[in-house]
Structures are given as C-alpha cells and as structure tokens.
Amino acid sequence: MRVLTAFLVMALSAGSAVWAKPPLREVAVIDNGLMAVAIADAIRKSCDNIDARLFRAYSALSTLKTLARERGYTEKEVERYVTSKDEKARMKAKAEAFLQENGVAPGDSAALCRFGQREIQSQTVIGQLLR
Numbered sequence: 001m002r003v004l005t006a007f008l009v010m011a012l013s014a015g016s017a018v019w020a021k022p023p024l025r026e027v028a029v030i031d032n033g034l035m036a037v038a039i040a041d042a043i044r045k046s047c048d049n050i051d052a053r054l055f056r057a058y059s060a061l062s063t064l065k066t067l068a069r070e071r072g073y074t075e076k077e078v079e080r081y082v083t084s085k086d087e088k089a090r091m092k093a094k095a096e097a098f099l100q101e102n103g104v105a106p107g108d109s110a111a112l113c114r115f116g117q118r119e120i121q122s123q124t125v126i127g128q129l130l131r
Helices: 002-018 028-046 054-071 075-083 087-102 109-122
Strands: none
Touching: 002 054, 028 054, 028 087, 028 109, 075 087
16 A cells, blocks of 8 residues: 555656646747737837737737646736746847847847838738738
C-alpha cells in the first residue's frame, strides 16, 4: 500500500509539471499576435495615409484573449501580461527588432509607412489590421 501511495504521489507530481503553463510571453501565437496589433497601432499613429481597422484590431485582441483562456490562463494572468511595464518594454524591443529585420530603422516614419503599405498590399496579419 505504501508503494502504491508513493507511486501515486510521484505520478501526480509529474503530471502537474506536464500541465504547468508557460508564461504568456512564451506562447508564440499570443505573443506574436499581440506584437502584430502593436505594430499596426504604431503604423496608424505615424502614417497620415494609413488608418486602423479598429473592429478587426479589437476582434484580434479578443481572439488572443480567448486563446489564452482556452489554454487555462486566468483573466488576472492575461491582464498582468498586457499591462506589465516589463512586458511592454520587452514587446517594444521585440517589435523594433522585427521592424529592423524588415528594413525599418527606429524613428524612420517614412520607412514605417512604406512597410505599412507593403503589409496592406500583401494582406499579412499586420496588413489586415490596416487600410
């Protein structure tokens, strides 16, 4: 009986490690989706000739929140992730790196607007949030 109890304790402990949730920043579909919305927002704020598709942006954010909830994250965990100063700084750096990889230097509004137009034309995730 003791052996069986010890085995069950070990199995349950191992099972909880398997079911442990990674931080939301490590869930690529959510983190990259949030970055796409952040980049689209930066483009619409910087480019007079590009507008946001706000309904699509809100819908995308709602979808990301739903994905997080389906993966077992609580409302509080999601809220902490999107409001954390550290996460915002990390996301800004990630977005800037992504933009640089795509030919947009920090502070280069003209390049950012050209990038936005290319994204719209290509109907990328970012482009679908803009018009």
